[in-house]
Amino acid sequence: MSKQKVLRLNTEICNECGRDVSPGSGLFINRIIDFDDYKTRKIMNKPFPKGGYICRECDEKLNNIS
Ligand SMILES: [Zn+2]
Numbered sequence: 105m106s107k108q109k110v111l112r113l114n115t116e117i118c119n120e121c122g123r124d125v126s127p128g129s130g131l132f133i134n135r136i137i138d139f140d141d142y143k144t145r146k147i148m149n150k151p152f153p154k155g156g157y158i159c160r161e162c163d164e165k166l167n168n169i170s
Pocket residue numbers: 118119120121122123158159160161162163
């Protein structure tokens with residue numbers, strides 16, 4: 105039993121488009137934290153379930169679906 109391998113499931117990418125939203129990427133400022141966990145995002149069929157964020161562009165797209 106080793107605790108050395110801690111899986112970092114939340115990476116600083118948009119879970120919709122996979123783009124980098126880390127500081128300095130240009131999408132950092134308007135990124136939105138996605139409070140769903142990895143499992144939930146998998147179930148929701150997110151293209152990039154590891155991403156702990158949604159960029160502003162994707163958020164707008166998601167909100168415009170009617
Ligand atoms: Zn995005």
